[in-house]
Every structure is written in structure tokens, then in C-alpha cells.
Amino acid sequence: MLKNSLVNFTLLWLLLQVLVEVNCQMTPFKPSALNCHTATFIDNKLYILSGLTITSAKSYNTVKEFFYLDVSIPFNTRELSWQDLSNINMVPPHGLATSAKGGVNNNTLFVYGGGSFTNQAMELVYTFDPHHMIWNPPKITGINAIRKSSLTGVMGYNGKFYLWGGSTYENIILNDMLILDTISLNWGKGSLVNAPTPRIFYGATLLPNNKIIYIGGTNDDTTEFGHVNLNIIKGITLSLSEVYLYDMINDNWDAKITTGKIPSNRFGFSSVLGLDGQRVIIYGGAFINPGYLDTTLYVLDLTNYNWYIPKISGIIPKPRVFHQANVIGKYMVISFGIGYDRTVESDILLLDISNNEEYIWTIKFDPSVSKTSPPLSSSPSPSPSSPLPSSSQLSNSSTNNSNSNHMVGAIVGSLISVIFLLVGGFFIYKWIKNKQNQKIINENNNHNNEEKAMPIERDIHDYDQAMDNNEQEIIQMPRNTNESIIIPANDHHEQEIMQTPKNENTTNHEPIILASTEANNNNNYGQIISTSSNDRLSSQILKDEILQAVKQEIAQTLKNELLQVARDNNINIAKINAKQD
């Protein structure tokens, strides 16, 4: 009798472990298909804020998401564990803003500008304090700064945020230099003498010599490009044969003529400084078809302003536009954007840039080398090369269960996973049969095949196909607004814009206006499913639904079984429920 209940108890315990695990994995945060978001790297976390989603080929919507990726631990880009902070996000849904790390303690997230696309009040600048998890609109003194969008701000080594170019609410493209001192919270202006011509969606990178390099972009916000191949179909795009340097110390501009394999004109790409500080790496963007297969990765040698195509290995990803890139450890970390199929490629791309002779596209992030620069703060760090403390933190956080359980779990785990698979398989079968949707099944099969092996030839093949299929899928660049009533500029930035009802010949270009309550955001997601012409997007969402349904059914079944066993053993049910939480 005693032996029997001991066996039962062990079984119950193991089932509980599985259930807890299922519950934990049941609601992973799945971000929207973002573009024109901001990505800021602070204290081993990559924070992603807001951005746009494509609702149809020519209209965009804003989202209110705020989440981060913990990069203190190794991860695989195929299984990203996003941590959702949307519930504490007080920044209205917006896109086309720019962000950087700055402030008194050099660990505050600053977000400037962007467009809410709605009548919703939005401050010019917001800050997020990651330690206290608080958003604030800071009070900033000095000149009456204006709101700009579609720009890339650069945080100087001095804590000043350099906000050059971009476009106003009225879609006037500028070349002025706004400077936000994030330490004294004061606005200033930089020189316009010899500044580049007005532009948006350019590349901007901070160099070690206190200069900022500005590359490419566009001065035409009616530009259109292919959804998948990102080839520019209509509109003007600026050349990369000349680059511009802004000297932060002396407040002056300089231009440099570039040589070598000059990338074709492009905008909406990302640019980062190489780890040796001697080169700028650019990736992606919407571009003029150069007449050859463009791997969209180029390097500008800063010693002679010579462009070259770097040697790369690994699986070459599709080009992306309106993404973001951060240097984290030895990687150029690319986040989201337009141009890839989310069922095939991760929202995050990793390019290992540690070896200038050969960059490597990879899906595995190794944080052990991410501490290339020792922290500048006064926080004690034993030695820069010592193993990361976070790995032990990780195991601590997951050791709610005693170690012995892991042993038992390992032995019986395989048995349970067989049951798990059988039950799961059954429910998948049941669910799919209910849906009677042969197309989805086919799509999933394709997806599985694709995941097994992705030789470079496949990519090129797909790329060509995309070019063929893509003729009707043309994307219009996001704009603040086409028709807007401008309330004369005053202190109330938040009331500067009011959007008029749609007007017959601009309906294609107008962003969809939606209220920004939580409930409506959920609806927005639903609308994407129904209005998107992209089958792969909807198939991804349906696939998620399948997974969700299966997980819920399995969890329910296990829960019922558990309760049954619990009753047999007279174990307090309340205790189990507490454990589940």
C-alpha cells in the first residue's frame, strides 16, 4: 500500500514537472512583424520598442509593444525567449522614432521623435530606466525642438544625442542637426555649414574619433520597392559614393568620396562600426538593383574610404529594410524589418564580425565573448574575462526544484515525452482535421523541409523566385501622414498633428488610423490576418494557433489526470494549484 502510493506520488510529481514546464512555454511572447521600431542595447538586454506593421502592401499600422531579449545567456535565434514589458510601456504606439542609451548613469533608454500616426498625444522624448522599470517623458530645456521621424540618432561618447536629418510631420525632409544633451537634459543645435542634403532612412554610425558618418538614404518619401527583393521600383535614392562626417567636437561637416565596390543607391539599411573601429559594416536596405546578386552586406574601410564586399559564410539571409542593428559582443545583431519570411527566418539575425577576413552568419549566440569592453561604471567586476555571473543566475532562477528531481526526471522524462508526443500528435491530427485546410498542411510541410537544410543555392533560387513572384507586391515607404492639418507650432508637440479623413487619391498612402487602446491593438493583429495579402504571414499565425491549441489541450488533459491521481492519494489539491503557479 505504502509502496503503491509512493509510486503514485512520484508519478504525480513528474507529471507536475511536465505541467509546469508546459505552462511556462504556453504563452511565449510573440512580437508582431515589426519594422521601423527602435532597438537599444542596455545592460545585456536588447530592448525593442514599438514600430510599424504592414497591414497591406501600402499601409502601415503602429504597435505598442515593448520587450527585450536577454543576451547574457546563450541562445539560438530559432527559439527566442522574448520578455514582454508591454504592460509597463507608457509610450503611445508609434514608428519611425530613434533611440539610444544615455543619461546621467549612461544606462537610460532615450527615444526621440517618430510618428504616432494617430491623433494620440505623444511627447517628443521618452526615457526608460531599466533598473526601476519606469518610463518618463523628461523635462528638457533649451530651444523649442521639433519632432522628426525616419532618422537615426547617434549617441556621442559625451552623452549627447545627435539627431540629424529626418522628416517633419508635414513630410518635409530636413538636414538640420538637433542635439539633445541627455545628461543636462538640454536641447541644442549643430552646424548646417556643409551638411549633407536633406535625407531620411540613411545610415549613421559613431566612429572612435568623435565623428559620425552618414551614408546613403533617400530624399523622396514616395519611394516604392518590392516586398521581398527590396528592389526600388519608383522614386529617388541617394548614392553611397559620397559619405559625410560630422565632427562632434568641432561642430563641422566634411564629405569623403568613396571608391571600390560602391553599393548601389539604397535606404533603410543598417550600419555598425566594426569591432576594430576601422570599418563600417552596412546590411540590407531597399536598393537599386545592381545587376548582380546583392548579398546586401558591404564594408567601408575607414582608412581609405574604400567599399568592399566582405567574405561571408553561413546561411545568407534575405535582405531586410527598416530593421535595426546593434553590435553586441562579437555580433552584429539585426532585428526585425521587412523582406523575410518569418516562418523561415528568425526575427533576429546574427553576423559574427570578430574576424575581418570572414564574417559568419550564424543562429547561435555565444555571450562568453560579449564582454569585449569592460564596463565603465563603478560596479565591481572581478575580471572582464571571467565567466559571466548570469549563467549562475540562470541556474539559480530555475532551481525551484531540487536536484534529485532532475535525476528522476531524466530517467522517466523519455517515457513521458513519448506519451506527450502521442497525445500531442493526436490533438494536432484532430485540430487539423477540424480545420480541413489542406493548404496550411502543405505550407507546414514545406517549412519543415526548408528548416532541415538551407544551402546557399536554395537562397539564391528563392531570391530569383521572389523577384518573379513579386511584381505586384510593392511596398510604399511609410510616411508620417499625407494629409494633415498642422496646428501652428507651439509648446504642445502632442497637438501638432491631426489627420483628416481619407481622401480619394491618397487612400493607398494613408496609414490606417486606429485607436490605441489595448483591446484595439489586439484587433489590429486580427486585421492583419484578414487583410494581409501575404499567405505566408497568415500561415505563420495559423500555425501559432495550432501550437497554442495543442498546448492548451495537452495541459488540460494532464491537469485532469493530475487531479484524478491527487484525489486517489488524498493530496491537497490546493497545494498543486499553488505549485502550478
Ligand SMILES: *[C@@H]1O[C@H](CO)[C@@H](O)[C@H](O)[C@H]1NC(C)=O
Ligand atoms: C556610455 O557608455 C558607452 C559604452 O557603452 C561609452 O562609449 C560612452 O562614452 C559612455 N558615455 C558617457 C557619457 O560616459
